[in-house]
Amino acid sequence: xSEKPTTIKEIAQILKISTSTVSRALHDHPSIGKETxxxxxxxxxxxxxxxxxTAIFFQKGKTYTIGVIxxxxxxxxxxxxxxxxxEAAYNRNYTxxxxxxxxxxxxxxxxxxxxxxxRVDGLLVSISKNTKxxxxxxxxxxxxxxxxxxxxxxxxxxxxxxxxNMETGxxxxxxxxxxxxxxxxxxxNGPTTLLxxxxxxxxxxxxxxxxxxxxxxxxxxxxxxTEQGTVEAMEYLLKNxxxxxxxxxxxxxxxxxxxxxxxxxxxxIGKDVEFVSYANLPLIDYMDYKPVASVEQFPTLQAxxxxxxxxxxxxxxxxxxxxxxxxxxxxxxxxxxNTKNN
Amino acid sequence: xSEKPTTIKEIAQILKISTSTVSRALHDHPSIGKETxxxxxxxxxxxxxxxxxTAIFFQKGKTYTIGVIxxxxxxxxxxxxxxxxxEAAYNRNYTxxxxxxxxxxxxxxxxxxxxxxxRVDGLLVSISKNTKxxxxxxxxxxxxxxxxxxxxxxxxxxxxxxxxNMETGxxxxxxxxxxxxxxxxxxxNGPTTLLxxxxxxxxxxxxxxxxxxxxxxxxxxxxxxTEQGTVEAMEYLLKNxxxxxxxxxxxxxxxxxxxxxxxxxxxxIGKDVEFVSYANLPLIDYMDYKPVASVEQFPTLQAxxxxxxxxxxxxxxxxxxxxxxxxxxxxxxxxxxNTKNN
DNA sequence: TAAGTTTTCTCAAACGTTTGCGCAATCTTA
DNA sequence: TAAGATTGCGCAAACGTTTGAGAAAACTTA
Numbered sequence: 149x150s151e152k153p154t155t156i157k158e159i160a161q162i163l164k165i166s167t168s169t170v171s172r173a174l175h176d177h178p179s180i181g182k183e184t185x186x187x188x189x190x191x192x193x194x195x196x197x198x199x200x201x202t203a204i205f206f207q208k209g210k211t212y213t214i215g216v217i218x219x220x221x222x223x224x225x226x227x228x229x230x231x232x233x234x235e236a237a238y239n240r241n242y243t244x245x246x247x248x249x250x251x252x253x254x255x256x257x258x259x260x261x262x263x264x265x266x267r268v269d270g271l272l273v274s275i276s277k278n279t280k281x282x283x284x285x286x287x288x289x290x291x292x293x294x295x296x297x298x299x300x301x302x303x304x305x306x307x308x309x310x311x312x313n314m315e316t317g318x319x320x321x322x323x324x325x326x327x328x329x330x331x332x333x334x335x336x337n338g339p340t341t342l343l344x345x346x347x348x349x350x351x352x353x354x355x356x357x358x359x360x361x362x363x364x365x366x367x368x369x370x371x372x373x374t375e376q377g378t379v380e381a382m383e384y385l386l387k388n389x390x391x392x393x394x395x396x397x398x399x400x401x402x403x404x405x406x407x408x409x410x411x412x413x414x415x416x417i418g419k420d421v422e423f424v425s426y427a428n429l430p431l432i433d434y435m436d437y438k439p440v441a442s443v444e445q446f447p448t449l450q451a452x453x454x455x456x457x458x459x460x461x462x463x464x465x466x467x468x469x470x471x472x473x474x475x476x477x478x479x480x481x482x483x484x485x486n487t488k489n490n
Numbered sequence: 491x492s493e494k495p496t497t498i499k500e501i502a503q504i505l506k507i508s509t510s511t512v513s514r515a516l517h518d519h520p521s522i523g524k525e526t527x528x529x530x531x532x533x534x535x536x537x538x539x540x541x542x543x544t545a546i547f548f549q550k551g552k553t554y555t556i557g558v559i560x561x562x563x564x565x566x567x568x569x570x571x572x573x574x575x576x577e578a579a580y581n582r583n584y585t586x587x588x589x590x591x592x593x594x595x596x597x598x599x600x601x602x603x604x605x606x607x608x609r610v611d612g613l614l615v616s617i618s619k620n621t622k623x624x625x626x627x628x629x630x631x632x633x634x635x636x637x638x639x640x641x642x643x644x645x646x647x648x649x650x651x652x653x654x655n656m657e658t659g660x661x662x663x664x665x666x667x668x669x670x671x672x673x674x675x676x677x678x679n680g681p682t683t684l685l686x687x688x689x690x691x692x693x694x695x696x697x698x699x700x701x702x703x704x705x706x707x708x709x710x711x712x713x714x715x716t717e718q719g720t721v722e723a724m725e726y727l728l729k730n731x732x733x734x735x736x737x738x739x740x741x742x743x744x745x746x747x748x749x750x751x752x753x754x755x756x757x758x759i760g761k762d763v764e765f766v767s768y769a770n771l772p773l774i775d776y777m778d779y780k781p782v783a784s785v786e787q788f789p790t791l792q793a794x795x796x797x798x799x800x801x802x803x804x805x806x807x808x809x810x811x812x813x814x815x816x817x818x819x820x821x822x823x824x825x826x827x828n829t830k831n832n
Numbered sequence: 833t834a835a836g837t838t839t840t841c842t843c844a845a846a847c848g849t850t851t852g853c854g855c856a857a858t859c860t861t862a
Numbered sequence: 863t864a865a866g867a868t869t870g871c872g873c874a875a876a877c878g879t880t881t882g883a884g885a886a887a888a889c890t891t892a
Contacts, residue, residue: 153633155848166872171850181870201607203848206548207877213587213608221576227569234563234590243608245555246588248576265543266555266585291495404776431773434746497878508842513880523840545878549847837890843883850876859868 154195163187174199205267214458215245215263215271217256219300225428225447226274229299232448233272236455242269251276257284264288270458274300277342294461296475298454299447303343308461310454310477314344314426317443317481318351318396319358321424324441324483325394326359330422334385334392335368336378336402345370348398348426367392371402378405386413394422400429403439411437424483432486441485453477496537505529516541547609556800557587557605557613559598561642567770567789568616571641574790575614578797584611593618599626606630612800616642619684636803638817640796641789645685650803652796652819656686656768659785659823660693660738661700663766666783666825667736668701672764676727676734677710678720678744687712690740690768709734713744720747728755736764742771745781753779766825774828783827795819 156174160167165184173180173188191197205211216233218226234244245268249256256276261284263271270293273285282302285295297309325333335352338345349368356363369384371377378397382405385392397403403425407417415421417437425432427442457475498516502509507526515522515530522530533539547553558575560568576586587610591598598618603626605613613630615637624644627637639651667675677694680687691710698705711726713719720739724747727734739745745767749759757763759779767774769784799817 157848167849168851168873169871171848172871175850179870184870198603198607200548200609200848202544202548202551202553202609203877204850206542206544206847206879207849209544209877211544221573222570224566224569227566227572228564230569230572230588231563231590234588238589243604244588246572246576246586247580248573261540262585265540267542267544408776429773431771431776434750434773435776436778499878509879510843510881511841513878514841517880521840526840542878545847546880548849548877549879551847833892835891837888839888840886842885845882846880848877852875853873855870855872857868857870860866862863862865 153200154192154197155200156197159188159191159195159197163191209267210269211267212241213243213245213266213268214455214462215247215259215266215268217247217249217259217263217271217273219249219251219274219276221246221248223428224430225299225445228447229274229451232451233455236452237459240456240459242459249276251278253279253281260284260288264291264293268293270462271295272454272458273297275302276300277339294458296454296458296461298450299445301343306474308457308475310450310457310475310479312445312450312479312481314347314443314445314481315351315354317426317445317483318348319355320483321396321441321443322352322355323359324485325396325422325424326355326361328394328422330392330394331361332364332390332392332394333367334388334395336381336385336395336397336406337368337370338373338398340370345398348396352396364390366390371398373398373402375405378402379409382406382409392421394424397423397425397439399426400432400439400442404435407437407439426481427484438486441483443481444484445481446479450479453479495542496534496539497542498539501530501533501537501539505533551609552611553609554583555585555587555608555610556797556804557589557601557608557610559589559591559601559605559613559615561591561593561616561618563588563590565770566772567641567787570789571616571793574793575797578794579801582798582801584801591618591621593620595621595623602626602630606633606635610635612804613637614796614800615639617644618642636800638796638800638803640792641787643685648816650799650817652792652799652817652821654787654792654821654823656689656785656787656823657693657696659768659787659825660690661697662825663738663783663785664694664697665701666827667738667764667766668697668703670736670764672734672736673703674706674732674734674736675709676730676737678723678727678737678739678748679710679712680715680740682712687740690738694738706732708732713740715740715744717747720744721751724748724751734763736766739765739767739781741768742774742781742784746777749779749781768823769826780828783825785823786826787823788821792821795821 156167156170160170170188173185214237221227237244245266247259249259253276256279273295282304288295297307299311301309301311322333337348353363366388369381371381397406403423407423410421423439424441425439427444432438498509498512502512512530515527556579563569579586587608589601591601595618598621612635624646630637639649641653643651643653664675679690695705708730711723713723739748745765749765752763765781766783767781769786774780
């Protein structure tokens, strides 16, 4: 039933030559004669020879595989990312070893170990929300396995990363709303622990001050990104002395919850109150009541750049031994108006 | 800078014992004395020993890795699936090698080769829409690499698969609409080439005849699943002598396009015309004008069962050599009413 | 204390491939 | 035709681990 795969040894035996000759012949090594090469290749084809990668990986100490650790594959942002990563890796003849941390620090550490043991050539990581310490990544450096972080990056020094700067997009968003005549703008932000929250808030403040409006801290509220949390944030904002006529929300989910709540309170979306959000969900296009605009974060672009960076690092590593600089690729977020669909 | 990882050999040398003893000690082999075992384990820990998996893979001819080939990771159905697959594999200590075919038959074949060369222990596949021949899968059987197909399964014999039967759900859907008083029900189906289209149509017909209504073929229209195609299908249906008051659509995207078109034509959704669809998009919950009900296909459940089946096959293989039966796991689709969200 | 048991460990092969080095055969050139 | 250059190939080690078979050491028992 289950035939054993052909090996180089067998080919050598049949042809009565050495395995090294077979190996070299198959790799078009110059020191092998034309005829032998042809004979070897022919027989290899006939016997359906397939090089045993596990042997090669072992021999070369290289697996042509990159590890990818993402928080949640079911989140649209990350599923778009993994799609792009796979694509980019495939184009450069690399394979993807995939794992998700479910935003669990302990699991993330285990996965890093596992990836190391699998001898991946490099690692692509978007860190878990709950990861506080980063030694598990440090340990990879010792083994010379490069890591590139993307989107969710740890706040430590000397790392390679690709990330999206939320400030620009936020500034654009606020400017856009101001231009539309809004003067009282609220921000439903994420948890304070997130870098992304910080960037959004800073963009918010910057836009205000640039427009000579004073920043009103009561119009900014943090939220845990759940529906309940969003409702509470909305209640807070709508009870405010200065009731916002426009609200910037941390992401599309928050926007959806907020819009739902606003409609429940009989507010007309786009008239009584208008929303701008950060793009996570492609389906926003199909919604009837949706944010007027979204700050695009380019998940696939980020993922692509991150993969390319990682693969560059991998090939550099084998070329030279010197320590290269740290790549810091910043993609600017960008406001896009959401088109009406009816 | 880059230290070489510790090996079993080094441990052996330091302790002046043989590598086999070290290996066995680390594996708690009974024939190793308590003290030696303790000594070995201590030193291993101190030296930060990590077994070189590539060597083990090579040695054992097993990689504890499963290959997964999906058509499109950016499609919600498949991203939910890969999330569940990774989860299930992780729980049984397997790792996932990921690739997407982009519905391209040639690429699919290349990927199967690549997976074979990587010596995956098994393969999980949802086939490309455009795949017509299946020898590339046959070739894996020779090497005793089990394959489990899921959701999109080839129409050939002697394979393991997990799939969702669309007929039941479709019958339920039609019954549901009939019960709501509809008598003229349309079906915007997918391309005739797809098994899924066939099942939907058969369910459609079966439900009609069970309710002693004669099946009207003019109310069924095939479509290529694009927006343009959907618009054409809608035009056709709305021009029909018997104008449907309810429409079953092939998937949520088609439903969205159809609803958009219907509203453009000033039809009131839920009154003039009602929709039932097949669930792909979690976001349907957030929509204002949406199908009243969806036929749930349980992507994560399918993926989970498929992974478990594959891993069972893999462990069986090493246990016994006999050829086992072919697993055919059918999950019944199920109608779920979509709750109102305002 | 010698023989038999049991415990603990070692030897060496094997997995399939790559590659540095050396050697033989062939070809070149004066 | 002898010396050197070139071409074509083989030898053997190496990568790190597992494992069957056997050897040595320790412990029993009569």
